[in-house]
Amino acid sequence: MKIRVLVVFGGQSVEHEISIITAVQAMHSFNEEMYEIIPLYLAKNGFYYSDECLKDMKTYRSMDVVEQLTPVHLEFRTQGAFVVENKRFSFKTAKEFDLAFPLMHGTNGEDGSIQGLFQLHQFPCCMSPCMSAALLQDKGMMKEFLLHHGLNTLPYVCLKQQDDVSVLFDKIHHIGYPCILKPVHLGSSVGIEVIMSETEALEKVYRVFQYDERAILEPYIQQAEEFNLAVLGDANDVKLSDIEQIEKQQGFFSYEEKYGNHAKKGMAYAKRKLPALISEQLTKQIQELGKSCFQIFHCRGVIRIDFIYDIQKEEVYINEINTIPGSLAYYLWEGKGLSYTQLLDQIIWIERNHYRKQQKQIVSYESNLLKHWDNHGLKSGSKLNLDF
Amino acid sequence: MKLIAINFALFLYTYYSMKHAIHAYQQNRYQKERYLFWIQQAGKHWLKEHLKIVCLCIPIVALCFISEDTSFWLYCSVLCILSYIFYRMEQETEYIQPLVYTARVKRLLQMCTCIHFIIFSFLYLCFPFTLLLLMTPIYYFMVWFTLLPASTILQPLERHIRMFYVNDAKYKLKKHTQLTTVGITGSYGKTSIKNIGQHFLQEQYLTLATPHSYNNLMGITLTIRKYLKTMHEVFLCEMGTDHAGELNELTQLVPLDYAIVCAIGPQHLQTFHTMEAIINEKMSLARSLDQYGTAILNIDYDAIRNNMQGLACNVITYGEHEDADYRLLHIAYSSKGTSFEILHDGKQYAFHTKLLGKHNISNLTCAIALAHSMHLPFTSLAYSCMTMPYVEHRLQMIRKETYTLLDDSYNSNPIGAKNALEVLKQMPSPRMIMTPGFLDLGDMARQKHQEYARQIVDACDEIILIGRKQCKDIIEELHRCNVDSSIIHVVESTKEAFLVMEQRMQPQGCALIENDLPDIFNH
Numbered sequence: 001m002k003i004r005v006l007v008v009f010g011g012q013s014v015e016h017e018i019s020i021i022t023a024v025q026a027m028h029s030f031n032e033e034m035y036e037i038i039p040l041y042l043a044k045n046g047f048y049y050s051d052e053c054l055k056d057m058k059t060y061r062s063m064d065v066v067e068q069l070t071p072v073h074l075e076f077r078t079q080g081a082f083v084v085e086n087k088r089f090s091f092k093t094a095k096e097f098d099l100a101f102p103l104m105h106g107t108n109g110e111d112g113s114i115q116g117l118f119q120l121h122q123f124p125c126c127m128s129p130c131m132s133a134a135l136l137q138d139k140g141m142m143k144e145f146l147l148h149h150g151l152n153t154l155p156y157v158c159l160k161q162q163d164d165v166s167v168l169f170d171k172i173h174h175i176g177y178p179c180i181l182k183p184v185h186l187g188s189s190v191g192i193e194v195i196m197s198e199t200e201a202l203e204k205v206y207r208v209f210q211y212d213e214r215a216i217l218e219p220y221i222q223q224a225e226e227f228n229l230a231v232l233g234d235a236n237d238v239k240l241s242d243i244e245q246i247e248k249q250q251g252f253f254s255y256e257e258k259y260g261n262h263a264k265k266g267m268a269y270a271k272r273k274l275p276a277l278i279s280e281q282l283t284k285q286i287q288e289l290g291k292s293c294f295q296i297f298h299c300r301g302v303i304r305i306d307f308i309y310d311i312q313k314e315e316v317y318i319n320e321i322n323t324i325p326g327s328l329a330y331y332l333w334e335g336k337g338l339s340y341t342q343l344l345d346q347i348i349w350i351e352r353n354h355y356r357k358q359q360k361q362i363v364s365y366e367s368n369l370l371k372h373w374d375n376h377g378l379k380s381g382s383k384l385n386l387d388f
Numbered sequence: 389m390k391l392i393a394i395n396f397a398l399f400l401y402t403y404y405s406m407k408h409a410i411h412a413y414q415q416n417r418y419q420k421e422r423y424l425f426w427i428q429q430a431g432k433h434w435l436k437e438h439l440k441i442v443c444l445c446i447p448i449v450a451l452c453f454i455s456e457d458t459s460f461w462l463y464c465s466v467l468c469i470l471s472y473i474f475y476r477m478e479q480e481t482e483y484i485q486p487l488v489y490t491a492r493v494k495r496l497l498q499m500c501t502c503i504h505f506i507i508f509s510f511l512y513l514c515f516p517f518t519l520l521l522l523m524t525p526i527y528y529f530m531v532w533f534t535l536l537p538a539s540t541i542l543q544p545l546e547r548h549i550r551m552f553y554v555n556d557a558k559y560k561l562k563k564h565t566q567l568t569t570v571g572i573t574g575s576y577g578k579t580s581i582k583n584i585g586q587h588f589l590q591e592q593y594l595t596l597a598t599p600h601s602y603n604n605l606m607g608i609t610l611t612i613r614k615y616l617k618t619m620h621e622v623f624l625c626e627m628g629t630d631h632a633g634e635l636n637e638l639t640q641l642v643p644l645d646y647a648i649v650c651a652i653g654p655q656h657l658q659t660f661h662t663m664e665a666i667i668n669e670k671m672s673l674a675r676s677l678d679q680y681g682t683a684i685l686n687i688d689y690d691a692i693r694n695n696m697q698g699l700a701c702n703v704i705t706y707g708e709h710e711d712a713d714y715r716l717l718h719i720a721y722s723s724k725g726t727s728f729e730i731l732h733d734g735k736q737y738a739f740h741t742k743l744l745g746k747h748n749i750s751n752l753t754c755a756i757a758l759a760h761s762m763h764l765p766f767t768s769l770a771y772s773c774m775t776m777p778y779v780e781h782r783l784q785m786i787r788k789e790t791y792t793l794l795d796d797s798y799n800s801n802p803i804g805a806k807n808a809l810e811v812l813k814q815m816p817s818p819r820m821i822m823t824p825g826f827l828d829l830g831d832m833a834r835q836k837h838q839e840y841a842r843q844i845v846d847a848c849d850e851i852i853l854i855g856r857k858q859c860k861d862i863i864e865e866l867h868r869c870n871v872d873s874s875i876i877h878v879v880e881s882t883k884e885a886f887l888v889m890e891q892r893m894q895p896q897g898c899a900l901i902e903n904d905l906p907d908i909f910n911h
Contacts, residue, residue, distance in 0.1 A: 001564050003618050098619050355594065356590060359594070360587070360591075
């Protein structure tokens, strides 16, 4: 009997399309003998759709095709979880699934909300849990946590929409120019601005506030290199991928430059070295940082950590952590002999293992405290005796 | 109009009686024989309980002397008032195990109502109204018996519904090719082994166990249909039997890879009639396995040891017996729990648990044998043993402010009770017991209750017995042993027993709650 995997993707996020790419890639890479894939697409119009055609990239060329499908909803029953068609009178089909696999990027998905939905129903959901995903989606909270644990990350200040102009300038001066401004919740370079001087500062700050009400500001390293590392595992066992080296070109990659139609500056055109040609000492440093990150945030499944390396200072910093990385960072594992299919298999195995352990935990007491509590309100009731 | 009115009034009047009858029928597992036997046993006590109902009907006689037109409506009104009184009485009654309104119960209620409608209509149309009036108390009791034809009429439908669910469960199991199935049977200890087994196996396999004490065909069917998921790797299935052939029916539903027979004792002698029949039935679980299956047997029981020859499957034995593959040794109790050792393949492995009582340690050994044969290492099992929580109401130690409570209310067999009393004996004095005795011991009831009484005398300083009739043999034996009657308290309900316990309990003492029968059996 195949395990029925619900692949959840799309979502109300600026990285909606990236999520579709990741999901379609993944849906074609699952081991068909072991898994039955049920796509669940959360469209931009807020409806869920589930149909075989959602496994095909062509479907997404026009949203009209998607919107012709019957919307569905999730139902959690005692027998299990189901994807049920939103029909009022006619025959409704209900597809049961055993496990959820979220492949959403950015806000309203990667931020722990999708994991939270399944966690609420004690249903197995792959990848990092709600708490880790939520913490890591907020760049401010992530940096706070990293600094608390003494892990290398660039100094930062947090700018808020409600800050006065004088406060904003104070904070910017504290970091100095040039500096880089990032919305706290967005990824894939969305909304990022580099501030070179005081004259353009305010305009850029307010532009970033259009995406998010909080932003972090950190020094902009001009002579830098970027390293990516993927980590796979759970609390008991952690595996590290090869390190990828991306030579930084002039400026930084905007969203359009990374993924757009004319992405000549984009990810595919960046000079990449896999594995990175770096010293053993730097490799070790990156690996240790990666492992510590994975463990202190209690991550699960696969994550990708982006590092930034200051060539002048010869210092490496944790820049960003993705709990649902684009393409699940499968390309970083190929050198380790792990194919995309095997990677997906391992992620599911990790979740099954975690779910099994979770079943052992005490989540409620069998005895009902209210069994003999026959007073109809607290007024007439005596103080509850909790000495059991 | 009058026909409908009289039927409606009589429906209201008989509703609670009908509910009580169905409640008793449900607690007797919808088995007519058991239900009739229970009526026979509890008959007098039950009639006495309901005599006040007959008294309430006396004023109705006065209606015979009024003209029929007036008396008809007066009669209907009186019936409605009576039904309101019954309703109030029902509101004040507390049940340990209330009636569960399952679909089957609802069907039974509807069918009983239909039968009553026919009977009442017939009486009203064919006989003088005075006769109908005078028979009012009989209607109240009649519903206890109309339940039987109602159940007989519904039988084909019930069978059909059951078969639909059973086949659906079978189909679901058949699709689940990678599932390892474990069947657990025995006169006692099944639920504990299942709970302990799940705790152990969950370390390595995603394990589903039948919830609560679901151990019959419908309970297992419901578990499979409702809870079994594709991701489950092991299914621990408690299999109960109270009549010959039941286990065969269960193994046809769930073909087993492992079969555990943990104990054989005189349970359900009433339906099995002989010990041989019980042994034959329990061992049929092991016989259902082919050469790829594994039977795990407790050879401390002669009945099991002498009947394990000729099994086609692999056999693993456990117990204190010297021939056991997993031999239980050196059991030592302390205030922190129990320590014991298991000898396997010439090596000894030490374990510690907070569970108490020899039967619990035997159950642990069984679960260790199962888990070890499913490739769990002893180190992991020792850790699981240490973290094994108390099984609720199974000799569970609860520390109260001034005294200790040993809650063994789910135990319902003499051996478990003997072990519990042995644990109680090691507790500080004064020691108290609260028990209603046992059910389903057939011809051995008297002998077992007498033995039980002697064990109580040996271990307890204060005795609370629930149900004078139910505990008759215990009381007689206690008097024969010259026990001071001031320390014997006989009460009629569990609630009352708790009140006496609270009153009589002294600081630093220990109280044992042994067995907790549903209300209908406390008489």
